[in-house]
Amino acid sequence: MSGEGRPTILLVALREIRTRLRSRAFMLGTGAMVALIAAGMVAWTLLAAPSSSSGTAVAHVGFTGAATTLEPVFTSAATTGGTQVTVRDVTDVASGTAQVTAGQLDVLVTGAPTAPTAIVVGSLPSDIESALDVAVLEARMGAVGMASATVTDVVNGTNVTVQSVTPAAPVDPQRDAELASAVAVAILLYVTIGAYGGFVAQGVVEEKSTRIVEILLATVRPSQLLEGKVIGVGLVGLLQLTIVGAATLSLAALIHVAAIPAVSLPAVLGDLFWFLLGFLFYATAFAAVAATVSRQEEVTSAIAPVTVLLLGSYLLMFVAVMPDPTSTTSTVLSLLPPFAPILMSVRIATGDALAWQVALALVLMVLSIAGLMWLAGRIYANSVLRVGKRVRLMDAFRGQ
Numbered sequence: 001m002s003g004e005g006r007p008t009i010l011l012v013a014l015r016e017i018r019t020r021l022r023s024r025a026f027m028l029g030t031g032a033m034v035a036l037i038a039a040g041m042v043a044w045t046l047l048a049a050p051s052s053s054s055g056t057a058v059a060h061v062g063f064t065g066a067a068t069t070l071e072p073v074f075t076s077a078a079t080t081g082g083t084q085v086t087v088r089d090v091t092d093v094a095s096g097t098a099q100v101t102a103g104q105l106d107v108l109v110t111g112a113p114t115a116p117t118a119i120v121v122g123s124l125p126s127d128i129e130s131a132l133d134v135a136v137l138e139a140r141m142g143a144v145g146m147a148s149a150t151v152t153d154v155v156n157g158t159n160v161t162v163q164s165v166t167p168a169a170p171v172d173p174q175r176d177a178e179l180a181s182a183v184a185v186a187i188l189l190y191v192t193i194g195a196y197g198g199f200v201a202q203g204v205v206e207e208k209s210t211r212i213v214e215i216l217l218a219t220v221r222p223s224q225l226l227e228g229k230v231i232g233v234g235l236v237g238l239l240q241l242t243i244v245g246a247a248t249l250s251l252a253a254l255i256h257v258a259a260i261p262a263v264s265l266p267a268v269l270g271d272l273f274w275f276l277l278g279f280l281f282y283a284t285a286f287a288a289v290a291a292t293v294s295r296q297e298e299v300t301s302a303i304a305p306v307t308v309l310l311l312g313s314y315l316l317m318f319v320a321v322m323p324d325p326t327s328t329t330s331t332v333l334s335l336l337p338p339f340a341p342i343l344m345s346v347r348i349a350t351g352d353a354l355a356w357q358v359a360l361a362l363v364l365m366v367l368s369i370a371g372l373m374w375l376a377g378r379i380y381a382n383s384v385l386r387v388g389k390r391v392r393l394m395d396a397f398r399g400q
Contacts, residue, residue: 008220012228013235020199020236029195030240033188034247040184041251059083059128062090062105067116070109070135078131085128093119101165113139117161124162179322182349186342188241189275190314193341194307196237197282200230201290201303204384209294213384222381226287227373234279241272271345277365278341281372282310288376291384292391302390313339317346325352335361337368 020026059078063071071087078085088105090096096108100119107128108119116136118124207213216225245268285306293302316339321330325347334343334353340361347353375397383396 008224009228013232016232033244059085059106061087061107062096064090064096064110067109069113073135073138074131077134083127119163182346185349186317186346189342193278197286200233200283201286204287204290205299223377226380230283274341274345280369284372284376288379291380294387309338313342325350337365
């Protein structure tokens with residue numbers, strides 16, 4: 001944008017802004033997005049709320065081999081001590097250990113009844129250990145026949161040996177929330193970039209079909225008209241998303257859902273920035289291809305290749321990025337300009353994007369937008385005044 005042409009570009013942008021802000025689509029669309037986000041946040045709060053039907057956690061304890069004889073006394077001692085437990089027989093130690101590491105069992109008791117081993121993740125809860133001590137003590141007393149046992153024989157040494165194992169796959173409790181937030185961000189960016197890019201394409205064809213563009217180009221250069229239109233529509237889209245973002249932050253504070261990832265001021269500002277970059281990229285491409293047709297009925301077919309590219313980036317989010325946001329494929333795809341606005345936003349929302357990857361994606365996006373703006377300006381200038389038969393892109397580029 002040259003300094004000499006800035007006032008003209010701003011006038012064109014202001015014209016687009018006034019037109020879009022007065023439309024019912026802007027007001028209805030903004031209200032609908034705020035309502036959907038509010039409904040989603042309320043649903044999240046209700047689903048994430050812990051159940052109050054039971055105030056005490058239940059410990060799941062498995063017994064295997066000869067240790068199963070400890071079950072009755074252990075259950076009685078645990079219940080008397082106020083601990084809620086469920087016990088089950090396990091076929092073998094390997095199977096029981098697998099259930100402990102998978103989180104299906106809290107404790108596995110194995111070995112001899114008089115000297116069992118408790119397999120746990122981390123440390124053995126004190127209430128469970130106390131109940132096991134009681135069961136082991138009774139087993140030892142029974143083993144020595146009670147009459148000949150001395151106190152030392154019965155209580156000597158530690159009753160239970162504790163063996164700690166590592167969980168098979170530690171799960172981040174916030175991971176599901178991060179993925180859900182990433183999907184929500186991707187959907188919002190996909191819809192808004194596509195919608196406002198479509199507005200640019202429709203506006204180009206409308207001005208061309210009604211011959212208004214011929215009047216405008218009498219005082220405005222084609223490149224200025226194109227840039228002003230893209231900037232004006234983009235600012236309207238940015239305003240709409242800013243309103244939605246402010247409403248989201250307000251609702252988050254009101255209904256206390258701060259635990260939801262991507263509901264913070266830095267995250268919202270980041271999403272707005274990626275929308276702006278994505279819009280500039282795709283809207284410029286939409287405007288260029290739309291200038292090659294003269295009727296509104298031809299807009300959909302003209303912008304189809306660009307629409308497919310945008311849809312592809314959205315689908316890649318489910319196919320390539322969500323299953324493993326840290327993979328090489330996910331990283332490379334999120335760096336490429338056509339896919340970066342959505343895929344990098346998703347990886348940022350999940351917390352898997354490194355700082356250098358975000359910086360590189362930004363640089364590539366800015367360079368590609370600058371190159372695409374030059375290319376689109378050339379195509380637009382060579383085809384926007386040609387009414388009638390659709391202009392081939394190569395002919396528009398060459399000026400034929």
